[in-house]
Amino acid sequence: MLRWRRGIISGISVLLLSAAAYGQEISKEQIKGLDEQVQEVKSDVLGIAAELNQLEEKLLYPSNTQVAVFVSLAGGETFRLDSVEIQLDGQPVAHHLYTYKELEALRKGGVQRIYAGNARSGEHDLQVLVLGKTEGGSDFKKSGRFKVDKNVGPKIVEISLAAKDITLNDR
Amino acid sequence: MKRLSVLLTILLFSASPASAGTAAPKQLNDLHFGEALYHAFQGDWFDAISRLDAELVQHYGVDEPERDTLHYHVGQAKFDVGDFELAYRMHRRAGRAFTAVIEGNVEEPVRNEAIFRLARLYFQKDQPVNAQDAVESVRGAVPPEIRNDLDFLRAQIHMANGRFAEAVRILRDLQNAKGLEGFAAYNLGIALIKDGKELEGRQVLDRTGQINSKEELTLAIKDKANLVLGFKLFKEKNFEGAKLVLDRVRMNGPFSNRALLASGWADASKERFERALVPWSALVTREVTDAPVQEAMLTVPYAYGKLNVNSKAAVMYGSALEKFDTEVDRLEASIRSVREGHFLQALAREEMKQDADWVVKLRKLPQTPETYYLLDLMASHDFQESLKNYLDLEGLRRRLEVWERDLDAFEEIIEQRRAYYQPLLPAIDREFRRLDSQMRLRLEQRERIEQRLKAMLVVPRPDYLATAGERVIGERIALLERERTAGGTAGPGGVEARIRRLRGVLHWNIYTEYDRRFTEAYQHLRDLNREVDLLKGQYAAFVRTRQAATQSYEGYDDVIRRQRSLIGNAREKVGELMARQGQMLETMAVNELNARRERVAEFQTKARFTMADSYDRAIRTQTREMGE
Numbered sequence: 057m058l059r060w061r062r063g064i065i066s067g068i069s070v071l072l073l074s075a076a077a078y079g080q081e082i083s084k085e086q087i088k089g090l091d092e093q094v095q096e097v098k099s100d101v102l103g104i105a106a107e108l109n110q111l112e113e114k115l116l117y118p119s120n121t122q123v124a125v126f127v128s129l130a131g132g133e134t135f136r137l138d139s140v141e142i143q144l145d146g147q148p149v150a151h152h153l154y155t156y157k158e159l160e161a162l163r164k165g166g167v168q169r170i171y172a173g174n175a176r177s178g179e180h181d182l183q184v185l186v187l188g189k190t191e192g193g194s195d196f197k198k199s200g201r202f203k204v205d206k207n208v209g210p211k212i213v214e215i216s217l218a219a220k221d222i223t224l225n226d227r
Numbered sequence: 228m229k230r231l232s233v234l235l236t237i238l239l240f241s242a243s244p245a246s247a248g249t250a251a252p253k254q255l256n257d258l259h260f261g262e263a264l265y266h267a268f269q270g271d272w273f274d275a276i277s278r279l280d281a282e283l284v285q286h287y288g289v290d291e292p293e294r295d296t297l298h299y300h301v302g303q304a305k306f307d308v309g310d311f312e313l314a315y316r317m318h319r320r321a322g323r324a325f326t327a328v329i330e331g332n333v334e335e336p337v338r339n340e341a342i343f344r345l346a347r348l349y350f351q352k353d354q355p356v357n358a359q360d361a362v363e364s365v366r367g368a369v370p371p372e373i374r375n376d377l378d379f380l381r382a383q384i385h386m387a388n389g390r391f392a393e394a395v396r397i398l399r400d401l402q403n404a405k406g407l408e409g410f411a412a413y414n415l416g417i418a419l420i421k422d423g424k425e426l427e428g429r430q431v432l433d434r435t436g437q438i439n440s441k442e443e444l445t446l447a448i449k450d451k452a453n454l455v456l457g458f459k460l461f462k463e464k465n466f467e468g469a470k471l472v473l474d475r476v477r478m479n480g481p482f483s484n485r486a487l488l489a490s491g492w493a494d495a496s497k498e499r500f501e502r503a504l505v506p507w508s509a510l511v512t513r514e515v516t517d518a519p520v521q522e523a524m525l526t527v528p529y530a531y532g533k534l535n536v537n538s539k540a541a542v543m544y545g546s547a548l549e550k551f552d553t554e555v556d557r558l559e560a561s562i563r564s565v566r567e568g569h570f571l572q573a574l575a576r577e578e579m580k581q582d583a584d585w586v587v588k589l590r591k592l593p594q595t596p597e598t599y600y601l602l603d604l605m606a607s608h609d610f611q612e613s614l615k616n617y618l619d620l621e622g623l624r625r626r627l628e629v630w631e632r633d634l635d636a637f638e639e640i641i642e643q644r645r646a647y648y649q650p651l652l653p654a655i656d657r658e659f660r661r662l663d664s665q666m667r668l669r670l671e672q673r674e675r676i677e678q679r680l681k682a683m684l685v686v687p688r689p690d691y692l693a694t695a696g697e698r699v700i701g702e703r704i705a706l707l708e709r710e711r712t713a714g715g716t717a718g719p720g721g722v723e724a725r726i727r728r729l730r731g732v733l734h735w736n737i738y739t740e741y742d743r744r745f746t747e748a749y750q751h752l753r754d755l756n757r758e759v760d761l762l763k764g765q766y767a768a769f770v771r772t773r774q775a776a777t778q779s780y781e782g783y784d785d786v787i788r789r790q791r792s793l794i795g796n797a798r799e800k801v802g803e804l805m806a807r808q809g810q811m812l813e814t815m816a817v818n819e820l821n822a823r824r825e826r827v828a829e830f831q832t833k834a835r836f837t838m839a840d841s842y843d844r845a846i847r848t849q850t851r852e853m854g855e
Contacts, residue, residue: 081814081818082609082811082814082815082818084609086811087609087612087613087811090613090616090804090807090808090811091316091612091616092319093804094316094616094619094620094804094808095316095317095318095319095320097620097623097797097800097801097804098273098315098317098619098623099317099320100793100796100797100800101273101623101626101627101797101801102273102276102277102280103793104627104630104790104793104794104797105273105277105626106277106280106281106284107786107789107790107793108630108633108790109277109281111637111783111786111787111790112633112637114778115637115640115641115779115783116640118775118778118779120771120775121775126258126261126262128255128261157268157269157270158265158269160268160269161264161265161266161268161269162265164250164251164264164268165250165251165252165255165261165264166251166261166262166264166265166266166267166268166269167255167258167261167262167264167265168262168265169258169262177768208771212258214258227258227296
């Protein structure tokens with residue numbers, strides 16, 4: 057019994073002082089070598105993404121017709137954003153339901169590109185419909201209507217959402 | 228709870244507080260930078276890096292970068308891209324990003340912040356000598372917000388390089404540093420002990436084990452200090468002291484199981500088995516996969532045996548044996564399942580990763596023995612890194628698959644555009660050429676008029692502004708004059724005078740109305756200019772649209788072919804790496820599960836032996852009691 061007890065005590069010391077050790081078949085060098093190759097392929101794929109983004113932009117959203125709509129939350133806003141719908145010239149072009157992570161990202165100051173598309177030069181009607189909940193838990197609905205003047209170059213607008221109002225910043 | 232414990236254990240692995248993250252600037256001037264942050268704040272590192280890289284490339288490519296909106300954030304963007312790469316476990320690229328800042332023409336605080344990040348990277352990648360070289364190159368002003376973190380990192384690097392006295396000197400100054408509560412003290416205690424100042428080190432650990440805080444990480448490091456100190460005392464057979472310190476460890480912290488086990492042993496070592504039963508009995512109700520819990524399943528009946536409650540001890544050994552049997556079966560099923568490849572399939576389940584607690588939920592899924600121990604495996608740094616790499620590779624695989632389909636769609640779009648535009652364009656071009664020549668002619672005419680009007684400002688030419696009617700009359704008068712001169716005869720009386728009068732009237736009108744006509748001519752030219760501007764606008768719009776029509780389907784073939792080839796190669800490479808990484812994960816999992824099975828099997832043997840022993844004792848006691 058004493059031997060068994062000693063065994064248990066030495067077991068405790070192992071538990072207390074060391075992290076779990078995995079199989080000896082896998083060396084640190086193997087792990088490191090594979091990790092470096094994973095890093096390389098990540099780099100390759102990021103390179104592809106960059107070229108593909110350029111191709112996509114040129115093919116789908118040429119600069120002379122490009123329109124991009126970004127959504128941001130005004131600083132210090134505490135209402136819960138559930139969804140945003142964007143209509144361009146009366147046509148719904150984007151509708152987004154927000155996850156917790158997305159909402160947190162907006163609250164921290166991130167900006168979401170909610171729509172990328174094409175429009176002719178000239179004046180366009182942009183409507184924004186926001187649904188959510190106030191801090192108190194009651195339903196929250198807000199809409200805004202704006203005129204967007206599209207010129208020859210790409211058009212970028214920012215929709216800034218606040219409990220009081222929706223504002224459009226022409227960039 | 229279990230998840231929290233594992234996460235805290237992981238965080239405490241290096242006994243340092245969480246590394247600093249990025250934050251959005253107070254005034255965001257560049258929406259694309261804000262978009263990169265939006266992805267980063269969600270832990271979507273690939274998209275964050277991709278967006279920010281593109282923004283930086285574009286920024287460096289413009290003729291006047293100071294007029295680009297990223298100019299306001301470029302300093303932060305350069306750091307952020309390194310941080311995002313680090314978070315995406317692209318350490319080499321992150322290192323290059325920080326080195327680029329260090330070697331760039333930047334101010335001292337910016338350079339020092341980059342050095343700090345690079346040193347932290349080396350330290351995290353287990354390269355303490357490189358980390359030491361890096362921190363030693365810090366010169367001059369350091370941004371105030373990283374001053375304490377830099378010093379703490381310095382101390383950790385010194386410790387990793389065995390320079391404990393230097394670490395002690397730095398850590399002493401950090402004892403009241405905000406954000407390092409507990410961490411600076413714990414590391415100071417360890418550094419002192421390693422530097423041979425055992426007594427002072429223990430005193431510091433003792434103080435660390437009693438600090439007040441509401442921060443979860445600080446409380447966890449406080450537990451760790453108590454555990455380390457408690458076990459030191461235990462090894463020296465100072466069971467009273469050990470018990471006192473071990474009982475400070477929180478019951479719900481990441482180290483509670485080990486503390487409860489050791490606390491029980493501290494009592495048992497002093498033959499106080501009733502008291503030992505208190506922590507052990509609390510321990511046996513916990514998660515059976517945890518090694519201290521398994522051990523407690525033997526120590527509880529052991530204590531009862533010592534208290535001569537042999538029948539209860541025997542029953543409890545029997546119960547432990549049953550649980551060990553179940554555990555061995557589950558471990559064997561898990562090993563089998565891992566070997567059959569189910570483990571990797573389970574890890575790649577996309578729907579699970581939508582949930583922050585996906586690792587915990589995998590355990591609860593029925594019929595998934597392969598993932599039951601995943602949470603426990605996650606406690607190992609190597610396993611965790613390998614798992615993250617595997618999941619990243621799976622993410623890349625999915626992306627590449629989608630991109631390949633995107634290329635198919637792009638080709639279809641291009642073909643449809645070609646089919647639409649190509650038959651239309653020749654007729655449009657013909658009509659355009661006709662209108663273009665007409666337009667050029669009119670523009671030349673306008674140009675001549677403008678030049679003539681400008682010349683008339685210097686040398687007035689009223690005749691240029693004669694009306695069409697006046698010109699006709701002028702011509703007819705001239706004709707009459709020529710006829711009279713050619714005939715050599717005088718006409719009826721007064722004809723000559725009448726001709727002269729007519730010419731005089733004509734001349735009078737042209738010259739007296741010159742100023743008004745000249746003003747009108749200028750107004751007309753201005754009107755014409757407006758029309759010409761409109762025309763030029765329409766012309767430019769047409770040329771752009773015409774160019775866009777061609778560009779919408781021409782010039783993509785090579786790019787798409789190249790992309791297809793790159794994607795194909797990357798898919799192949801990702802597939803190969805996934806197989807290797809997956810195999811590594813499986814091996815790690817099987818090794819760990821085998822080690823657990825062996826340990827549980829050992830406990831099984833002990834339980835069997837001691838159960839039989841306890842039954843013997845119980846029977847002997849019963850027989851003796853009956854005999855009496």
